[in-house]
Amino acid sequence: MKEMDLSMMKDFDRNFSLDAVKKDIQDIIKRQTEVCNTPDYYKLALSCIDLTTLNATDTQDKGVRFTQKVNEFPSAYPELQNVAAICVYPKLVKTVRETLNVEGVNLAAVSGCFPSSMTFIDVKCKETELTVDAGANEIDIVIPIGDMLSGDYQSVFNEIKKHKSACGDAHLKVILESGVLHDPELIWKASLLSMHAGADFIKTSTGKMDPAATLEAAYVMCHAISYFYKETGKKVGFKPAGGITETHEAVDFLCVVKDILGNDWLSSTLFRFGASRLANNLLTSIVGEETKFF
Ligand SMILES: O=C[C@H](O)COP(=O)(O)O
Numbered sequence: 001m002k003e004m005d006l007s008m009m010k011d012f013d014r015n016f017s018l019d020a021v022k023k024d025i026q027d028i029i030k031r032q033t034e035v036c037n038t039p040d041y042y043k044l045a046l047s048c049i050d051l052t053t054l055n056a057t058d059t060q061d062k063g064v065r066f067t068q069k070v071n072e073f074p075s076a077y078p079e080l081q082n083v084a085a086i087c088v089y090p091k092l093v094k095t096v097r098e099t100l101n102v103e104g105v106n107l108a109a110v111s112g113c114f115p116s117s118m119t120f121i122d123v124k125c126k127e128t129e130l131t132v133d134a135g136a137n138e139i140d141i142v143i144p145i146g147d148m149l150s151g152d153y154q155s156v157f158n159e160i161k162k163h164k165s166a167c168g169d170a171h172l173k174v175i176l177e178s179g180v181l182h183d184p185e186l187i188w189k190a191s192l193l194s195m196h197a198g199a200d201f202i203k204t205s206t207g208k209m210d211p212a213a214t215l216e217a218a219y220v221m222c223h224a225i226s227y228f229y230k231e232t233g234k235k236v237g238f239k240p241a242g243g244i245t246e247t248h249e250a251v252d253f254l255c256v257v258k259d260i261l262g263n264d265w266l267s268s269t270l271f272r273f274g275a276s277r278l279a280n281n282l283l284t285s286i287v288g289e290e291t292k293f294f
Pocket residue numbers: 052054087205206207208241242243244274275276277278
């Protein structure tokens with residue numbers, strides 16, 4: 001595989017002041033809340049959810065029941081747009097594919113030894129190939145976090161690039177595990193590496209490590225996406241995931257995305273929430289009474 005000369009990657013080193021980032025986020029939320037904290041944006045948020053179940057205890061029956069809810073959604077809420085995708089472990093993909101019978105809902109699967117990413121790249125790619133063959137059209141993988149933390153950026157880039165080929169036509173979402181990378185400088189680097197290596201989306205977190213999605217990580221990643229778009233003309237999507245549960249939390253992320261990336265990113269084509277508990281809370285906010293549909 002052709003290696004990218006990372007020393008040629010423009011703006012790979014960028015400094016951030018965490019205090020300035022936090023202040024900027026506060027200003028953004030002040031600016032955008034009036035527009036984003038509204039039923040139209042709750043509906044938008046719902047339509048951008050990757051409805052997720054990622055438990056070691058998940059069964060095929062759970063996969064069926066989970067998918068049936070999504071199938072029933074258009075009849076139950078004809079005025080609302082359905083979630084963007086169902087997101088499961090590879091073992092449930094075939095069942096979900098066979099059960100899913102509504103148009104426009106994607107089937108995402110975590111792959112590549114999720115959530116640790118701690119196995120051989122050939123094993124990770126094989127898992128992805130099998131998962132796509134089983135019916136997933138979106139693949140969520142985790143970067144090799146240890147390589148990133150130890151500064152072996154070339155290995156991170158090479159792995160993602162190889163994984164992109166293993167995806168075939170499926171979209172690739174690359175999880176940075178931003179809470180563990182911690183430093184904005186490292187989150188920036190991981191974002192650029194992922195996008196240059198072929199990521200269709202960059203995603204904050206697995207939801208299996210703390211801290212999960214933060215507004216600070218979202219801020220840095222959205223700026224990286226904006227920068228990459230200006231440099232290359234390619235629009236990469238953004239997926240905050242992990243720990244986003246309440247409507248007001250989703251609204252804050254929408255504020256950041258809208259302010260930094262603009263309205264082009266405010267649809268499920270370029271924006272997703274990875275969430276297992278958010279959908280019912282958004283529905284509750286939309287219909288105005290306690291709702292436990294999903
Ligand atoms: O990718 C999605 C995350 O695993 C979901 O995390 P959550 O269960 O905290 O919503």
